[in-house]
Amino acid sequence: MIAKKRYNYFRILALPILLYGLFAMHSCYAQEHPSLILTKKGVSEIRTQLGKLPLFDSSLAAVKAEVDKEISTGIHVPIPKDYSGGYTHERHKRNFLMMQKAGELFQILQDEKYAVYVRDMLMEYAAMYPKLPLHPQTRSYARGKLFWQCLNDANWLVYVSQAYDDIYDWLQKKDRDLLEKTLFRPMADFLSVGNPQFFNRIHNHSTWGNAAVGMIGLVMDDDELVQRALYGLKNDGIKAGAKDNDGGLIKVEGQRAGFLANLDEPFSPDGYYTEGPYYQRYAMYPFLIFAEGLHNLRPELKIFALKDSVLLKSVNTLLNLTDADGEFFPLNDAQKGMSYYSRELVTAVDIAYHFGGNDPQLLSIARNQDRVLLDDSGLSVAQGIRDGKAEPFVKTSINLTDGPDGKQGGLGILRYGNDVLTLVFKYTAQGLSHGHYDKLSFSLYSKGDEVIQDYGLARFVNIEQKGGGNYLKENTSWAKQTIAHNTITQNEITQFGHDYETANKHHSDLYFFDASNPDVQVVSAKEDNAYPGTGLHRTMAMIKDDNLEKPFVLDIMKVTSNKRNQYDLPFYFMGQVMETNFKYTSPTVLKPLGTANGYQHLWVEGVGGPASDNIKLSWLDQGQFYTLTSATDAQDELLFTRLGADDPEFNLRRDAALMIRRKDTQNTVFASIVEPHGSYSPVSEFAVNATSSIKNLKVVYDGADYTAVTIEDTKGKEILFVVTNRDASVKSVHQLKIGDKVYKWTGAYHLFGE
Template sequence: MNKIVTLIISLTLITSNYVNAQTHPCLTLTKKGIKEIKANLGKTPLYDKSFAEVKKVVDAEILKEIDVPIPKELAGGYSHEVHRKNYNTMEKAGLLYQITGDEKYAKYVKNILHKYADLYPTLGLHPAKNSYSRGKLFWQCLNDANWLVSVAQAYDCVYDYLGKSDRARIEKDLFVPFVNFLSIETPQFFNRIHNHSTWGCAGVGMIGLVMNNEDFVKRALYGTMDQTITADQHDNDGGLIKHPGQEKAGFLAQIDGLFSPDGLYSEGAYYHRYGAYPFLIFAASLQNTKPELKIFQYRDSLLIKSVYSLLDQTTSTGEFYPLNDAQKGMSIYNSSLISAVDIAYHFGKRDPSLLTIAALQNEVVLDESGMAVAKNIKNKIPLPNKSIIYKDGIDGKGGAIGILRSKSDLNLVFKSGTHGMGHGHFDQMSYSFYKNGKEVVQDYGMARFVNIEQKAGGVYLPENNTFAKQTIAHNTLVINQKTQYGGDSDEADKYSPKLNYYNFSNPEVQYISSRDSNAYQGVFQNRTLVLVDSKEFKNPFVLDVFNVNSETENTYDLPLYFMGHLMSISTKVTIPNQMQKLGKSDGYQHIWKEGDAKANEGNTNFSWLGDGVFYTYITATTGSDSILLGRSGASDPNFNLRRDPMFIVRKKTTGPTTFASVLEAHGSYSPVTEKAINSYSDISAVEVLVSNKDYTIIKLKTKENKNWLVALANQNEEKQHAIKVEGKDLSWNGPFKLLKF
């Protein structure tokens, strides 16, 4: 008898990977959660609204004939879009089945799963050869993983509805080979430290949880690093397949390798938004099925922290700052962010400030996290309009991203962190500037039209590498018309600027400073940005002090990508008779030279009108400096680039030099009244009084002949400082001081 029991136990252990012992649903929905949802349906307006909208879409879709086409096209093409619609509909139909109990939704999921089980064994690699890791249903494994994340949730919801024979057939012909393809057969996709792999791990892990297949779950959590990966192989996005020295893979390694301790995501907010969904949806699934892992407590609750870091990187209109590869216009209203907010609220500390975001989104997901938000939405509290610093790097020592905000809805965004891996841009110590949620000084973002078939199937365009990533495409210093780190992403990933200091305690005068000596060999750079929104001045402004030092002679270009129409410039501009390019490489080949001028001795002023507001840029120049006006779009036969204007200050010098400028927002213009109000700046002059290794002293003069000094300590920032300036004694404590003079 004991031998029989032992044999039964052994067989049970051997087959436990394939015999599901869990109750269903078990991922983002649970039996308890369904009970809670049903009890509150019709009583929670936000949930009810979201439920009605999803139900309307799905009810219309499931009346159509099921279409599971043979994969052919890139993103934006017919087969791609149909398969994408199918997995979205399956996921929602599964949720509706659990909420309503109506079998028509389960029947739809069952029928379409069988269709995919018919198709999948017949497929080889996708015919399009544009990806480093071709999928089967889609042109890249990434989209196959997207499909699996959604379909795992659908399968979980209809698991008990399906018969044993249905499940056996679907798992054998569809899910098992699907998982093996993503994880075992394409390790270059699955074992990366990258948002692609996050999706792969989430899909494999979630279907593993539904099937109670521990092998699949372990692959998801820890990767399959025993599989061969070609070192230093790059993908079509420019990212490394396997980073030098990488020893770990899988979901936990993704959390370890992609976030700083503050929750800042290395690839930038745009890709964080994309990766947030698989990170959080898989974490929620693990919390519901394997609470002993305490996944939401991992690394000091890092996944919850990451949601706050993502939300903080938005304008007052909810759009993300387009740092690194990023499509402009992406916002908190994206479905990934709706899910992220709901999950962070439900599994976090029930922070009522997150409810304010949810109220703006005006939508929740149809699982228990969405119900938790909807039930408590009345408890929302206002969001703080605060400046914030996010330390970068997996150890928090990779510089930082600084976001300075003021009472006039000014946002100054300073990028001084890590490069950002394959999606990073060579734009260290660059800034962008916003007023009322609108771009004033822009970051270009990426050269890509996502899911638009006419633009190369929606993939990255060649100009993303040749222009959008180059240093000249950003508001930071370019030396000798060359890109930082020689345009080498692997080299750039080794370094980051060092944060000198910052202080946001006084909302009227905020500042941040960092330095770098790696982006250009033999050149030291130090940039300090000051955001002033004070009653002491008529208008708010940004002071930019950029110190640079080299023992060799260099040409320095400092571009400003302004958004609006040029009003005036204080020097005579020569317009070329023929269209000319600014250079031959490093992004300069994509810039049309629209004009050049000799800079003024003292100051050169430039003003423009954008979104009904006037802006004036006043920069300290000498008669030997040059001014260039340019516009992107040269060497662009397919019109892949926007035609954006820029203003460039060029200095050619040896030794230390300082760029000092003020960008002032002032006045308004209404096309209705046709009145221009306060169309001229109040600050009339910017002068560098002192610039050496110890101190930089800048003098600001207003039209009312009031003088102000900005004193910066370049070394030993915390000590007491004393210096004589224009015959007067000046003293202050700390790294920075703004005072009347």
């Protein structure tokens, strides 16, 4: 019912009569320029504040130095021929970035050399564009003209629209007419009606396309283009079953399209973007910059208020999806190291502050970024920082829902202290074509360091030597496969059979999330569709016990199935192995673990088995010791693996894992602890508390209704953690007899003996 109401809202908004009322008013008066991002009022205020705002002044000086240097090299508009990272690709990319900045400098400094630079560059493009065929590289599902894919052509137009707006009034009318007739309108048509498979879908690609067409439409005061951008194409012409480069279904029958649909569908009410934080970061620029243009030129849309202000809310959400160093958690397709220092997040933070109520916590992020936009929003941020309004951005434990209605799974983040320990627990929807098959996976961080890692993507972005800077085949054969993640793989088969359409129909479900007690925080979720006839229920708790130096993570993975299977659970640890409490043999000749589904990429470096009912692996990384303790069965197989098999071009990192393999088993529980402890200084050469403080971990009860484990430390203290398996109500009263003792508690879980 909610979804229907939401759909009706946008459908009603799109009615021609209402649209006529919304847009016709703009033909009654001449539109002033600049007004898309920079405004005349804002430019006037900026000029009066020059020399008074240190952060704005330093940002302006840096941009001026960069653009002046670029102008001195002349104008370069080569015929397109390269993939990402190649000369022509990078040249056209640099051109649109420089034009956008030069336009701002012209408005702020009133120096015509910047307008001349933009005009002359645009005239070169206007002379070239009508004669350009499709880009000669054929890999993309939607080839561009300036670039190998329409996505980058859309990037170009989003940035250049701003430059055109900045010099619009300075240009002669004949020049404007020429640019609009031979360059801007043809490009807008090419990106939309010429490539409906790119423009008319729900995806970050389409968001860029929608924004590009809409923004140039706003500058040219072309309501047809603006309407097309907001609501998509009516007759899109997409072939049934068409897929993009990543194997994602491009069009589902009856699917809505356009900017408003892309705002509504991928974002949850919490501001989580279903493709993951890496692509949310990338998409935030067109989302927010086009929204700012709509706010300035189509205020009747109230764009920043739509869906409970989800665009502004999403900025805070995205900042919460970072580690202590500001780097985004690499969920789904994601390049590690991308952070809130990127240009997209400078834009996002400034716009969110300016239009979202001047949240002082955003100012501390902007201060870290050490630069602001050269527009109205950047001015507001610089003023707030100058006036001492900045407050620390506090990241807390948070549960973020996924899906347009918040009912398609989610992401649980548990934090102890100031990122002393951070757990990222993924139970989301598939994540569109950039999603991975890793339901109920997790990663773990200590400060900004990875402890248990997620691989991210298999791609060297914009490095031409590696597949033209594009996705490598190993992204499909490894990075998306279930075995590449810290979760269960059954019978060496990837979840959902590695079938996108099947996976896209399902999501995991939150069982409960509780971070009310900072010393005992718990998230629990279930997955019933990844493998036919098998249910996965994972509960993860972050616990700070007075007897232990640091907080630790308890992991309980309960598996129930209608038949006997093989279960593999890997832990991709980062660092140097210190010791184990089990024996293993290392082969003299390395062999792959399997032949498909990612197993073909794993060398087997060691094979062993438990010597007791607990196994331990200790390692050292970044000056800190860690120990994995797992409750094991006597028949379990322990495998040390290392990535790199079947990789003749060295496209994959050589990451290590310890894998617990449990064969011929129907129902079972994997219980483990990841324990940070001690430290090592290479300067003092002292190792402090280098051994684990956990003596024993034991599953003492497992049934349909409850699972319980005991944790004994080296000082003899024992605690019991019990979780319900069927009733997550916080009010339900439970009773369980274990041995001779009866335990009573209220709620979905309890920790006894703390």
